Amino acid sequence: MPGLEDLYREIILDHYRSPRNRGELESPPAQRVEGFNPLCGDEIVVTLEVTGGVVSDIKIAGSGCSISQSSASLMSAAVKGRPVTEVRELIRTFKGMMSIHGSTLPSADDGSTPDDEASEPEPIDIEALGELAALQGVVKFPVRIKCATLSWNTLAQGLDESEPA
Amino acid sequence: MPGLEDLYREIILDHYRSPRNRGELESPPAQRVEGFNPLCGDEIVVTLEVTGGVVSDIKIAGSGCSISQSSASLMSAAVKGRPVTEVRELIRTFKGMMSIHGSTLPSADDGSTPDDEASEPEPIDIEALGELAALQGVVKFPVRIKCATLSWNTLAQGLDESEPA
Amino acid sequence: MAELNGTGAELDVATLRKDFPLLSLEVNGHPITYLDSAASSQRPVQVLDAMREYDETTHANVHRGVYGIAEEATRRFEAARINVGRFVGAPNPSREIVFAKNATECLNLVARTWGSTHLHAGDTVVLTEMEHHANIVPWQMLAAEQELNLRWIPIDDDGHLVLDDLEQLVDGAKLVGVTCMSNVLGTLNPMRHIADVAHAAGAIVVADGAQSVPHLPTDVTSLGVDVLAFSAHKMVGPTGIGVLWGRDELLSDLPPFLGGGEMILDVRKDGFTPNDIPWRFEAGTPPITEAIGLGAAVDYLRGIGMELIRAHEIALTTYAMAALHERFGDDIHIFGPKDAVERGGVLSFAFRDVHPHDISQILDQYGVCVRAGHHCAKPLMRRLGVNATARASFALYNDKSDVDTLIEALDATGAFFG
Amino acid sequence: MAELNGTGAELDVATLRKDFPLLSLEVNGHPITYLDSAASSQRPVQVLDAMREYDETTHANVHRGVYGIAEEATRRFEAARINVGRFVGAPNPSREIVFAKNATECLNLVARTWGSTHLHAGDTVVLTEMEHHANIVPWQMLAAEQELNLRWIPIDDDGHLVLDDLEQLVDGAKLVGVTCMSNVLGTLNPMRHIADVAHAAGAIVVADGAQSVPHLPTDVTSLGVDVLAFSAHKMVGPTGIGVLWGRDELLSDLPPFLGGGEMILDVRKDGFTPNDIPWRFEAGTPPITEAIGLGAAVDYLRGIGMELIRAHEIALTTYAMAALHERFGDDIHIFGPKDAVERGGVLSFAFRDVHPHDISQILDQYGVCVRAGHHCAKPLMRRLGVNATARASFALYNDKSDVDTLIEALDATGAFFG
């Protein structure tokens, strides 16, 4: 059984208590996207501005648990000012980290949870995630994965809507 | 476990092999009613004429197993020429005999099958049934009860349609 | 079963608990404290054994076999139906009890069969603000197809339905959907009163008994409702089976729900003739082993006595509310009625500003299982002004020691989040 | 499990039979001869133990709990989904496998969700004359609501589909419903061919795998169909759970089936937002223990090997047809294809002029369990010109001795009815 310290790293609690980029940008011009966690009712509102292929500004509203809030806060800090292509890559890497491969599952044949789809997982460059790597422990608590990925899925949707890939 | 001799009495096999009142009356004037046993696909067609409150004629068509066929044949012989009121009484008595009370069920509280509804079963006058009493053993084979009652339910429906109670 | 005296004053929880294998587990180094029976209850060996015994000695498909074990399987399956019907006081259990997958399917069955034949564009359906999604979404789906109006019976800040304007609310309505007991607030609703007013207005009442049937004596006649839905897995029975009780005359009038085997009298290329109730609503092979298990669950509950279970849960809820308030004062807010007599053993709460997910996660470290989330009652969550609550819920196998463990673990949660 | 070598040439039935407790029963003083697996199969201890183990150590409601056992229950439930999906070769098992109550519910689900969105008045649905009611009545119900035309692919006297005019029959059709294997005739239909022709005409193919999945290796991609429905209880699994596989793109496009918990993303008073597949189709608490049991059933079958099972059943069917004909000559008529390679191990027969009910009743005296009736295929019965047939059906646990016992008991039946 993984311990609480795997889940609640200090940096997570810090972002939970003092979330970065809180609020909503005016929309329009900003893109506004809402995300739900159907399991718990958490809601997140991501507003973002994409200018010249760069996520020039982003704000996070809504409410949720420590994991969803800190993940959103960490995400906002990580993507602000970055080119959309890099952000898409980061989303991919983060969601890769949040898939269950190589974690609690006894064997691939035994099955897996829905987030675990690809039969041959690509290697993930955890380094590239920087502070976000603190969320790595979440994968040991499968129910909380949806908390951690909520803001990321919402962001991905926002990017698709503001500039289709 | 009840034995086959409880089910296949000689008189039953006789009515199965040589069914009485086989065929269909012309309808109209006769009342024509079809019955199905949804469990096995057996079908029965009862045509009857009611004149002056009396079942003046009745014929049986359709096909089915030894129990449904012999029950229909025995029924036709028993009701032909009898007043409708007596026939209705006979139907009641016959269906009473075909309910599961006092037979295989361990206890009333343990539940029972659908034919066993009334919590206080009325005593049944088996004597009044004459030859029909040969079908008594069917009750020990609950699945066959529907075979035995098929023609009776069909007759009851026919009576209701020809002269509403 | 352990010696349990249904007429005695108190439930012997320590003894009865031995019937439930899962309750002797350890979780994270602590004995399990299972406080999530409102989501799904645990099952006693009596239920597990009955299912196993059926599977090992009697299994065959029901209703169609002439051979011995198939007859016996059918007999037991239909006996379970009658047994369950009697448990809720059904006047005509062999016709009025329909087996489905869960309570949700039962409510959908009513929406599809009664709704599609009795509701028309412009008609009104009345629901309450405290309904579970299972008694909301089926009506919303129907409303979208048929342009129905939905009206809502509001709740007050104590979690009671506001019934002052009930006459106006149900005026002109065709159907009122209401839960006997809220799975979030614990509120027990005055079903008889609601049914009387609804009937006077010409509406039928669709009651959601998912939370009440497992915890209170139930008599459909005194409830006065027209249909009642509940699930076996919340009443010490198996998953995979739910129950719909409906008045004979009401059910008799309805078209089939799903099509297939069992629900027909005849099928021709050009159409089919439906079977009589209750089979008309049971297309395909039913949950047979599960019906046997539900029968055993009902026997188990009846053996203990629903009055005694209810008294036990009132006492436990009273104790829990007092103890939580005493220990945490304003740091805890328990939603719903203040008086345990007006509610079931379901305590939804907010604790300081700790999110329910985080509460539940920390409690789990102490072996305490509580649910965190919207509890499938999002309209109610919005009314309460929260996204989620933490919810501890009791069953016959819980006692004060469970409450005490919850309190210690909550204390640790508070400490953890500073 | 008993040592069974999936690569060896023959199934060790005597050993494997020990896994099935019911098969060591006596009935009426005779060892049971269970020949009704097409109606429902027996379950091995491996399946019963897996369910029991889950119930005793892990049960909690799925998808909503943060605490340990609820997480583990969810993990196991979703793992069972993937396991079952892989068993039938689903390309994307976590999304494409829907759990329902039985195969019948699955087919209704397709009729309601795909049918209600893709079929319109005047559209044509093509079925076969050998369909089970489960793949007829849902379409008839829809046809009645929406004025659809039903067309029928006929069968020839050997029980094969007549496919010469298939192009014309499916011309303009939107949907073709066809069983992979007839539960009466045993006929194995050329699914790939039918699917290719149907797709060329722009129709989707709804395959009923209730009889084939338990007995043949199945790969949905090679079948070429769009959806496939089957039931756990016919494949050494529990009652109470059925499976729908559907192509991801097809399912993704569909509206929800039933409404309630689990199938939503959000519920507001004015409407709801449905969840992603597969949960969108799984309203309410799913059959959790049953999914665990089905996972174990699939493991059991895979452990033995579906190729081996199929080979065994071909050999047994060949033996049975020859032995029955040899003993009874013209007194027996076996419906369906003559060659065991073209059929599954399902033998429907007429024996002299003895009614199937009476045959089954007498056989029961010898411990032989066969089904008598219309087998939920009344249009086929009419085509065959009978009300009912007697049906002996095989599974992996049957062998020649069962056939021999059947023959002796049939002989006695003949004697009894003179």
Ligand SMILES: Cc1ncc(COP(=O)(O)O)c(C=O)c1O
């Ligand atoms: C071919 C076929 N389809 C569908 C079904 C229906 O299966 P279930 O009753 O499990 O829904 C059956 C079994 O009776 C069958 O044999």
Ligand SMILES: Cc1ncc(COP(=O)(O)O)c(C=O)c1O
């Ligand atoms: C009040 C209420 N109604 C309905 C349900 C639905 O029950 P099920 O999920 O068993 O269908 C629940 C349980 O989740 C409930 O608490």
